[in-house]
Amino acid sequence: MAGFGVSFLLDAAKRYVIDMDRRSFIAGGVGLVVCRRALAQFGRHTAVVFTQMIEVGGSSLQIDFTQGEIRLTRAAIVERVRAAATAVTTYYGRFPVSRARLLVIPVAGEDGVVQGTTWGDIDGFPAFLRLRVGEETTADELRADWVITHELVHTALADLPDDQHWLEEGIASYVEPIARVQTGQLDPAKMWADVVAGMVNGEPESGDRGLDHTHTWGRTYWGGALFCLNADIAIHTATANRKGLQDALRAIVTAGATINTETPLARVLQIADEATKTDVLSTMYAKWSVMPVRVDLPGLWQRMGIHVANGRAAFDEAAPLAAARAAITMRRG
Numbered sequence: 074m075a076g077f078g079v080s081f082l083l084d085a086a087k088r089y090v091i092d093m094d095r096r097s098f099i100a101g102g103v104g105l106v107v108c109r110r111a112l113a114q115f116g117r118h119t120a121v122v123f124t125q126m127i128e129v130g131g132s133s134l135q136i137d138f139t140q141g142e143i144r145l146t147r148a149a150i151v152e153r154v155r156a157a158a159t160a161v162t163t164y165y166g167r168f169p170v171s172r173a174r175l176l177v178i179p180v181a182g183e184d185g186v187v188q189g190t191t192w193g194d195i196d197g198f199p200a201f202l203r204l205r206v207g208e209e210t211t212a213d214e215l216r217a218d219w220v221i222t223h224e225l226v227h228t229a230l231a232d233l234p235d236d237q238h239w240l241e242e243g244i245a246s247y248v249e250p251i252a253r254v255q256t257g258q259l260d261p262a263k264m265w266a267d268v269v270a271g272m273v274n275g276e277p278e279s280g281d282r283g284l285d286h287t288h289t290w291g292r293t294y295w296g297g298a299l300f301c302l303n304a305d306i307a308i309h310t311a312t313a314n315r316k317g318l319q320d321a322l323r324a325i326v327t328a329g330a331t332i333n334t335e336t337p338l339a340r341v342l343q344i345a346d347e348a349t350k351t352d353v354l355s356t357m358y359a360k361w362s363v364m365p366v367r368v369d370l371p372g373l374w375q376r377m378g379i380h381v382a383n384g385r386a387a388f389d390e391a392a393p394l395a396a397a398r399a400a401i402t403m404r405r406g
């Protein structure tokens with residue numbers, strides 16, 4: 074993906090469609106239009122009016138801003154990027170790639186971080202992120218933002234073929250709130266309530282042919298996240314809570330199978346499983362990729378000791394998987 078040819082442009086368009094804001098994606102029916110806009114607005118070579126370098130987790134991030142009147146200061150955006158990168162560094166034990174470039178494009182008439190897209194190996198940078206940020210964005214919206222963290226998590230996994238985009242999106246969707254909880258940026262009671270509310274979107278519907286062959290919004294984002302949650306629980310169960318998905322995903326980064334590579338999926342899963350001395354991910358992938366796997370979510374929440382009321386989760390510490398639930402959001406060294 075290093076070149077800037079037709080295949081790259083097609084890839085850019087593809088990623089744009091697959092990695093839109095979840096709320097926009099669910100509206101549906103705009104794919105082709107968005108795809109064309111992506112070709113016109115990719116903006117990689119758009120004139121930069123301000124640049125700020127920051128160091129996070131031993132890596133350097135170059136944050137470039139294009140022209141636009143952001144209501145907040147650029148410094149506020151930079152600090153949000155720093156917080157997101159710190160969350161990702163906390164989860165992975167290091168920032169996944171040595172250098173990254175983030176291009177911030179202000180968008181008139183919008184608020185919040187409207188959309189993000191991440192590519193590997195662009196213009197000498199192992200990772201390149203384009204963030205479209207509403208000019209009307211408020212401090213509260215920025216504080217609650219998940220998009221930047223989600224995009225940065227993408228840097229921690231090899232660029233996979235189209236059929237496995239669900240794994241890229243699933244990992245990003247699953248890890249993002251956990252990373253924020255581990256750094257104190259998000260309350261676990263809010264996080265688990267959101268997870269409980271969202272995971273039902275990941276269940277297979279009639280006609281589902283497995284995650285590799287069912288490229289809907291629900292199966293791509295939440296189906297992938299559901300795979301990650303079940304893998305996390307399975308690893309914790311198999312290792313008496315000594316290991317979790319976090320160890321598997323850290324090993325992928327340590328092995329250098331990050332977004333600037335096209336490490337084959339089989340190798341990625343092997344690296345991940347070796348880290349936990351289990352075959353959880355390879356075994357689950359073999360099944361979930363080709364057939365619909367339904368999860369008894371109410372039963373799972375019960376066993377994890379999660380009870381949601383009024384948008385917040387309460388925890389039952391006597392539940393059989395309570396220790397696994399606590400370990401998932403516990404900050405590691």
Ligand SMILES: [Zn+2]
Binds near residue numbers: 092224
């Ligand atoms: Zn994504």
